[in-house]
Amino acid sequence: AQSVAQPEDQVNVAEGNPLTVKCTYSVSGNPYLFWYVQYPNRGLQFLLKYITGDNLVKGSYGFEAEFNKSQTSFHLKKPSALVSDSALYFCAVRDVFYNQGGKLIFGQGTELSVKP
Amino acid sequence: SAVISQKPSRDICQRGTSLTIQCQVDSQVTMMFWYRQQPGQSLTLIATANQGSEATYESGFVIDKFPISRPNLTFSTLTVSNMSPEDSSIYLCSVERKSEDLSTDTQYFGPGTRLTVL
Numbered sequence: 017a018q019s020v021a022q023p024e025d026q027v028n029v030a031e032g033n034p035l036t037v038k039c040t041y042s043v044s045g046n047p048y049l050f051w052y053v054q055y056p057n058r059g060l061q062f063l064l065k066y067i068t069g070d071n072l073v074k075g076s077y078g079f080e081a082e083f084n085k086s087q088t089s090f091h092l093k094k095p096s097a098l099v100s101d102s103a104l105y106f107c108a109v110r111d112v113f114y115n116q117g118g119k120l121i122f123g124q125g126t127e128l129s130v131k132p
Numbered sequence: 133s134a135v136i137s138q139k140p141s142r143d144i145c146q147r148g149t150s151l152t153i154q155c156q157v158d159s160q161v162t163m164m165f166w167y168r169q170q171p172g173q174s175l176t177l178i179a180t181a182n183q184g185s186e187a188t189y190e191s192g193f194v195i196d197k198f199p200i201s202r203p204n205l206t207f208s209t210l211t212v213s214n215m216s217p218e219d220s221s222i223y224l225c226s227v228e229r230k231s232e233d234l235s236t237d238t239q240y241f242g243p244g245t246r247l248t249v250l
Binding site: 050057060124 | 136180224
């Protein structure tokens with residue numbers, strides 16, 4: 017079975033400091049990995065994805081993620097955090113065995129809090 | 133990306149009643165997806181809706197409780213029937229779009245419908 021895990025319920029960083037939100041995955045075959053962000057009272061917004069190629073993926077709002085096959089990780093990073101980055105972040109993997117296509121399996125989410 | 137709207141954005145309903153949630157997309161899509169996000173939880177897929185065929189439900193979800201319509205390629209509805217407080221959740225619809233380089237599909241989500249059942 018395919019799954020993703022986000023080991024931290026909450027991450028606290030100071031504005032201007034680098035941030036990392038962790039994600040590990042378990043898949044059969046090549047992983048299709050995604051990061052989404054959910055601001056309060058809003059839907060999910062797509063940040064970035066890894067399908068193949070360069071292990072460092074750049075996405076929206078200055079975020080990037082590093083795919084590490086040996087560690088089965090896909091951590092989300094940003095060099096300098098902003099207070100406006102405070103939100104709920106979800107890692108997801110595409111279920112390639114789902115015959116309807118498109119099913120995403122989500123991690124439990126990580127609440128990011130950036131303090132001034 | 134995709135422009136997806138949902139109605140209502142939120143509602144408070146009484147136990148035993150039903151609520152129909154609408155999802156409208158700005159262009160035609162083959163598949164639409166309905167997810168549930170219970171309070172403090174992650175997202176779980178309820179069903180996949182293809183135009184012109186019956187929706188496909190995930191384990192733990194049944195058509196009698198969550199009937200879905202997909203009358204055309206830009207619209208879908210999800211009904212939450214005979215509601216109980218356990219149905220209090222955010223319900224989100226989503227669609228897939230090809231990436232700009234056509235290498236893969238990316239799923240985009242609507243703003244969600246926040247349902248509270250008393």
